[in-house]
Amino acid sequence: MSTPTPVSSTVHRRVPLFKRLPVISHFNKSVGLQRTMLVIGLVLTGLFLLTAIFAPLVAPYGFAQLSDNDGSFPTQDPPGGKHLWGTTVGGYDVFSRVIWGSQTAIFVIVVAVVLSIFAGVILGLVSGYLGGWLDRILVVVADAIYAFPSLLVAIVMAIVISGGESNLFGGVLAAAISITVVFIPQYFRVIRAETIRLKAEPFVESAKVVGASNVRIMSRHIYRNATRTLPLIFTLNASEAILTLAGLGFLGFGIEPSSAAEWGFDLNKALADTTSGIWWTGVFPGLAIVWTVLGLTLVGESINDLNDPRLRGRKSAGGKGSGPDPTAVAQAALQAEVR
Amino acid sequence: MSIDIGSVSDRHEASGSPVLEIENLKVTFATDGGDVYAVKDVSLEVKAGEVLAIVGESGSGKTVTAKTILGLLPETATSGGAVLINGNNVISVSAAKLRQIRGRDVAMVFQEPSTALNPVFTVGWQIAEGIRAHAGGGQRVSAKEAKTRAIDALRKVGIPDPENRVNYYPHQFSGGQKQRVVIAAALALNPGLIVADEPTTALDVTVQAEILELLRDLRDKYGTAIVLITHNMGVVADLADRVVVMYQGDVVEEAPAKTLFAEPRQDYTKKLLAAVPHLGRNSASEGMTERAHQGGKVLVEAKDLTIEYPGRLGTPAFKAVDGVSFTVSEGEVFGLVGESGSGKTTIGRAIAGLNRTTGGSLNVLGYEMLNLKERTFKPLRKEIGFVFQDPAASFNPQLTIGDCVAEPLIIHTNPTPAQARKRVGELLESVQLPASYADRFPHELSGGQRQRASLARALILNPKLLIADEPTSALDVSVQAKVLELFKEIQLEFGFAALFISHDLAVVDMLSHWVGVLYKGKLVEQGIGHDVMGAPRHDYTKRLIASLPVPDPAEQAKRREDHRTLLGI
Numbered sequence: 001m002s003t004p005t006p007v008s009s010t011v012h013r014r015v016p017l018f019k020r021l022p023v024i025s026h027f028n029k030s031v032g033l034q035r036t037m038l039v040i041g042l043v044l045t046g047l048f049l050l051t052a053i054f055a056p057l058v059a060p061y062g063f064a065q066l067s068d069n070d071g072s073f074p075t076q077d078p079p080g081g082k083h084l085w086g087t088t089v090g091g092y093d094v095f096s097r098v099i100w101g102s103q104t105a106i107f108v109i110v111v112a113v114v115l116s117i118f119a120g121v122i123l124g125l126v127s128g129y130l131g132g133w134l135d136r137i138l139v140v141v142a143d144a145i146y147a148f149p150s151l152l153v154a155i156v157m158a159i160v161i162s163g164g165e166s167n168l169f170g171g172v173l174a175a176a177i178s179i180t181v182v183f184i185p186q187y188f189r190v191i192r193a194e195t196i197r198l199k200a201e202p203f204v205e206s207a208k209v210v211g212a213s214n215v216r217i218m219s220r221h222i223y224r225n226a227t228r229t230l231p232l233i234f235t236l237n238a239s240e241a242i243l244t245l246a247g248l249g250f251l252g253f254g255i256e257p258s259s260a261a262e263w264g265f266d267l268n269k270a271l272a273d274t275t276s277g278i279w280w281t282g283v284f285p286g287l288a289i290v291w292t293v294l295g296l297t298l299v300g301e302s303i304n305d306l307n308d309p310r311l312r313g314r315k316s317a318g319g320k321g322s323g324p325d326p327t328a329v330a331q332a333a334l335q336a337e338v339r
Numbered sequence: 340m341s342i343d344i345g346s347v348s349d350r351h352e353a354s355g356s357p358v359l360e361i362e363n364l365k366v367t368f369a370t371d372g373g374d375v376y377a378v379k380d381v382s383l384e385v386k387a388g389e390v391l392a393i394v395g396e397s398g399s400g401k402t403v404t405a406k407t408i409l410g411l412l413p414e415t416a417t418s419g420g421a422v423l424i425n426g427n428n429v430i431s432v433s434a435a436k437l438r439q440i441r442g443r444d445v446a447m448v449f450q451e452p453s454t455a456l457n458p459v460f461t462v463g464w465q466i467a468e469g470i471r472a473h474a475g476g477g478q479r480v481s482a483k484e485a486k487t488r489a490i491d492a493l494r495k496v497g498i499p500d501p502e503n504r505v506n507y508y509p510h511q512f513s514g515g516q517k518q519r520v521v522i523a524a525a526l527a528l529n530p531g532l533i534v535a536d537e538p539t540t541a542l543d544v545t546v547q548a549e550i551l552e553l554l555r556d557l558r559d560k561y562g563t564a565i566v567l568i569t570h571n572m573g574v575v576a577d578l579a580d581r582v583v584v585m586y587q588g589d590v591v592e593e594a595p596a597k598t599l600f601a602e603p604r605q606d607y608t609k610k611l612l613a614a615v616p617h618l619g620r621n622s623a624s625e626g627m628t629e630r631a632h633q634g635g636k637v638l639v640e641a642k643d644l645t646i647e648y649p650g651r652l653g654t655p656a657f658k659a660v661d662g663v664s665f666t667v668s669e670g671e672v673f674g675l676v677g678e679s680g681s682g683k684t685t686i687g688r689a690i691a692g693l694n695r696t697t698g699g700s701l702n703v704l705g706y707e708m709l710n711l712k713e714r715t716f717k718p719l720r721k722e723i724g725f726v727f728q729d730p731a732a733s734f735n736p737q738l739t740i741g742d743c744v745a746e747p748l749i750i751h752t753n754p755t756p757a758q759a760r761k762r763v764g765e766l767l768e769s770v771q772l773p774a775s776y777a778d779r780f781p782h783e784l785s786g787g788q789r790q791r792a793s794l795a796r797a798l799i800l801n802p803k804l805l806i807a808d809e810p811t812s813a814l815d816v817s818v819q820a821k822v823l824e825l826f827k828e829i830q831l832e833f834g835f836a837a838l839f840i841s842h843d844l845a846v847v848d849m850l851s852h853w854v855g856v857l858y859k860g861k862l863v864e865q866g867i868g869h870d871v872m873g874a875p876r877h878d879y880t881k882r883l884i885a886s887l888p889v890p891d892p893a894e895q896a897k898r899r900e901d902h903r904t905l906l907g908i
Contacts, residue, residue, distance in 0.1 A: 202733040206796075209691045210747035211720035224737040 022231035023299070026306045038302035044295025052102040060084075061093045063100035063261035076273070079280050086280040088269060092257065094280055098288045100261035104172065105292060108245050109238045111176035112183065117234070119180070120187025121227065125218050127188070128195030139192075142185035151247050154178035158253040172255065175248055179241045190233060194226035232307060235300030239293040246289050263289050357384040358531045358564045359408065359445070363420035366403050366412065377403040377416075379588040387531060388562040390554070392579035392596070394569060396611075396815035397786075400588040405534050405568045409447050410437045424532065442469045446525035450537040452517035456509040463489045463505035466524045473528055492523040496553060515546035522553065529561070536568045543678035543842070548886035548902060551577050570816065572615045573888030576600060576895045584608050597892050614820035615890045616845035623672065623827070624852050624868035631852045635669030638704055638804050638836050639690055645698030646685050659685040661860035662699065669803065672830060672837045674851025674868065676844055678883070681857040683840045687808045690838065691725050692716050704803065721751040724797030724835070728809040730789035734781035740767075741777030744796045751800060766795040769832070770825060787818035791825065798833060805830075805837040811846060823849055844887055848872050856880045881905060 023042070030038050051058060066073055072091060079086040085094040127138045145153065157178030198204055199222070207217050249255065249264025257265065263285040270282035366378040378400040385391045395401045406412055407422055410429045422429040424444050429437065446469075449455040456465060467485035474480040486505060493501035496519040509517055518538065525533050535554065539547040555578055557563045569575060575582055575596065582599045584592045584607070592605045603609045624631075646660040660682040667673045677683040688694040690703050692711055701708040704719050727733035734743050744766060745759045754762070764774035770791040781789055790810060797805055810826070811819040827850060830837060841847045847854055848868050855865040856877065864877040875881045885902040889895050 202727045202729060203735045205693060206725065206727055206733045206793075207735075207746065209693065209720065209723065209725040210796075211717045211750050212746065213750075216750070220738075221735050225735070 022303070026303050030302065030306055034302055034305055037298050038306075041295050041298025041300075041302060044291055045299055048102055048292045048295060049106070051099055052106040055099050055103045059096040059099040061096040063092075063097050064258045065093065065096070066091045076278055076281075078278075085284050086278075088266070088281045089273060089278075090257070090269070094266075094284050097257075097261040097266055098263070098284050101263045101266070101285065101288060102292070104255065104260045104262050105242050105245065107172055108176050108179065109241045111172065112179035112241045113234055113237055115176065115180040116183035116187055116237075117230065120184045121191050121223075121230075123184070124188045124191025125195055125223060125226065128192035129199060129214065129218050129222060135192075138188070142188050145181065145185045150182040150244065151251075153182055154244055154248055155251065155253055157181050158248060172260065174253075175245050175255070178248070179244050182244065183237055183241070186237065187230075187233065190229060191226050194229070195222050198222045198225055229307070232300060232303045235296050235303060239296035239300065242289060242292055242296075356387060358387050358425065359385040359566065360423040361404070361408075361420070362423070364404065364407060364422060365419040366400070366407060367417050368413075369415045369417075376588055378407070378418075381420075381585070381588075381590050383583055383590065383593065385532065385564045385566055387564050388558060390558055390565045390567055390578050390580045392567045392569060392575045392582045393585060394572065394575055394582060394611075395585035396570060396817065398587065399585040401568050401585050402536055404585070405447075405536050405566060408532075408534050408566065409441055409445060411447075439473070442530065443473050443528050444530055445532040445534060446528070446530045448518070448521050448525050448533060448535040448538045451541045452514060452521050453509070453541075455521050456517060458509055461506050461508055462493070462512070462520045462523075466492050466505075466520070466527050469524060469527050488527060489523075492527045493520070495526060496520070496523040498523070513546075514542055515549055518542060518546075518550055519553065522550075522557075526557070526561075526563075530563070532564045532566065533557070534566045534568070537570070538567070539574060540569070540571070544844075545678065545882055545886045547574070548888070551888070554578060571888075572612065572816070572890035573895070576890050576892045577888040577899065584611070600890065600892055611817060612890065614817040616816075616820070616823075616843065616849055617891075618845040618848060618872060618884070618887055618889055619869075622848045622869040622872065623850050624848075624854075624870075627852065627867050627869070630867065632668045632671040632836075635671070637666050637668050639665075639667040639838070640702040641665050641686075641699070642701075643699035644686070644689075644696060644701050646682070646689055646694060647697045656697075658860055660689075663857070663860070663862045664699075665855055665862060665865060667804070667836050667838055669836055670834050671853060672839055672851045674847035674854040675838060675840045675857060676842065676847050676854060676883075677857030678842060680859070682860040683842075683857050684808055686857075687806045687838060687840045690804075691723055691806055692720070721747065721800045722803045724800070724802040724805040726790070726793050726797050726805065726807040726810045729813045730786055730793050731781070731813070733793055734789065736781055738780075739777065740779050740781060740784065740792050743781070744777070744792060744799060747796065747800050762799060763795075766799050767792070769798075769829065770795045785818075786814050787822055790814060790818075790822050794822075794826065794829065798829065798835075801833065802835055805835050806840070807837060808840045809842065810839075812841065812843065819846070826850060844872060844884060856883070 027035070027038060027042075061068065073083065073087050073093060075087060075091045076089055077083050077087040079094075083093050083095065085098070087093055088097075123138060127135045154175075155178070158174045161174040161177050195218075204217060204221055207221050212221075245262070246264030246267065249262045249266075250268045252265075252268060255262045255265065257269075266285040267282055267289075270278075270285070273279075273281045361381055361383050364378055364381045365376070368375045368377055381400070381404055383391070383393075393401045393404060403412070403416075407418055408424070408429065410432075412418060418430050420430070424440055427436065427440055427444075429440065432440070456462065463486055466489040467480075467482075470485045470488050471480045490501045490505050493505060498504055498516060498519055504512075509520070512520060522533075522538075538554070539550050542550060551574060554565060554567075558565060565578075567574070567579060579596045582592075582594060582596050583590055584599070584605070586607050592599065592603065592608045594604070599608065600612065603612055642664050644660055644663045645658065647656040647658050650656045663682075663686065665673070675683045675686065685694055689696050689701060689708060692703075692708065692713070695711060696708050699709075704722055706716060706719055734740070741760065741763050744763045748754055748759055748762060760777070763777050767774050767776055772788060772791050772795070776784065776788070776792070781792075784792065790813075794810075807826070811822050814822060823846065830850075837850075839847060839850050851868050853865065854868045854871045855862050856871065856875075856879070857863070858879045864871060864875065864880045866876075871880065872884060875884055882905065885898065885905050889898060
């Protein structure tokens, strides 16, 4: 036998909490191209997050600032000099607005995804576990929402919620809630499917035979096992949320430039510039959208591949294995068993 | 049963030359936790007309060895050494050559016949697939000829009316017949070697006996060499000529079957053989002449119990349990045996309130289950413990063992965390697990340890009744022996009544005072354990007991003769 002597303490050792967190655990088990993809995604997303957090420090001007001590900003000024990425037709500094825009984006993502996760998870658990007429109605409603084009739903919701107002809070909330409505069916479906699968698992039945109540079974046994795919949907939906927000802004249902910076709105205003050869007003907000969506999608897709043992790449066998030898652990357990 | 001998052209003579030689085989898997050495250094050979059994417990590397013979290892595996089939080294040959070898020189019979066959093609098509793939010299085999040969192959394995049934789809066959079809597909090209990976594990004992008979005929009539992978020592005793015992990727012992069972040399083999339950030995009801524990209260009473599963639209309901009557008294262990589909699990689940009864009467601890209301039944749940079949699935993977074991206590008595912890510790000690295991997660325990923890969970409220549904069938034999031993001790110590459900007659006999035999939803026989096993009265029970292979080649040969007479062959 060439395996190292089994050490019983290896069975005890628990991986520290931070190593079990979603993205970090995925990073640790990735290799090769998958790791490269994940790293690129993480870097892009990380820069986006840092920009959003430190926007007040990075941005030279406010998002609604039209003048400084030297007087009003020039309009349609090409990149360079005092205005790094130029200025728009209204006299806004493009660089500052792109930086501030990341804050709006993150705000909308967080509100939208948090709201839809809460509603989607609770509805999915209840609907999947209890079944019956409640389940049927919820599934029909979810399907009905699917049947609408998501942007159309978002527009209707934006009108209903904000009623045309467009201050920061109202605008962001309108965008976030309209995205929420579109996303709830997705979370609902995923959690419901998992719940229905888990409901038939022996550990749920073993909780039933000891007399556990429905609420206890749902919260303690199913919830924790059903939500393991959420980090994946979260990242993929976050990028979709940005696109929906940009789409809303582009169509004019976004946030007024005086309330907050918003990439989709800026793109809309840049439409007229393109024909006159003014590229900087459109390219930079557009790139910001691409950057963020690409980063989040790369992270999401990598997590998806890494979660699936069949898609996950591994270090080839025969190399020097690091860490505890699992056969040794299994052997230790087996020997303890036979004795 | 008998087999028509078709015209066999290239019959392999039992010349004694090896058809398969494995030299210093090593297989390593790359996993998340580093490399796993599944097979470390295995050398063996199989001669024509010989049945070589590779036995071992889970994780011993027996299946990996079998898969290497056909070059079926996944991409994550790397193998070294040599596997020679008729002079070709399977490990190093090209993919095209390997394809030629498969089917022509070596074929495989899989464990689960219902998944080994493609449900959307007829069985004839599936058998012909191999024949057409191996048409020699660039010629095509005509559809007609392929079909004729498929019919021949079906006839060889004893499928009645092969001309018609060649056009049947897999779902039109029973489990045993499906396995015959799989064997027919393996035989279609007359390979010299068949690798059978647990060919009877998914089948009931009565069907298992028929398949073993068929495999023995193949060896005797066609000189086919068989590599039989199994964990069932009874099957080994019944069929094997030579046995290789594997443990953790290494060959521990190799000997002719008779020698191995009579005088095993290695300690591991001795331990393994000692752990195998043997029908008629170690019976719990040894020396009893009348039913025990009848003075106590009757805990479960079924009268003409009927349980139906609703059919699909237009089909009648399926009667899983049909007019069954029995009682379980305080302190008694009632063993329920039956094959798959006999309704034994349904009865167990109905007593625990997991299934609804549809007719007759089922009285559990004074509660009539016919009109079960969860709210009124809940207080009684603390008197009933339940041990599930698969210990890996019956624990919530997100909770620690301590949380899982304490759950019934928390639900019913609302203890302080310290009290709960103390009680969990006591229970774990009494199932012979260290109290420190309470902090571990289920996946950190071995199968046997998990099943002990599962017993602890069932017993934490001191229930009057314990229902154990196949509690050891997912475990290895040596682990099973320990768990059964423990179960017996704990039953004596705690004195609970138990309904012990199993398909394994020997296991039921080891534990139960009173045994009921279920067949197609009906209770065909019940009586004192050793009476039922020793002198069965009902025809089905007789057949069931006769088909059970015992781990002793000499005794098994005698039993096989008896079995044949019983079936009138």
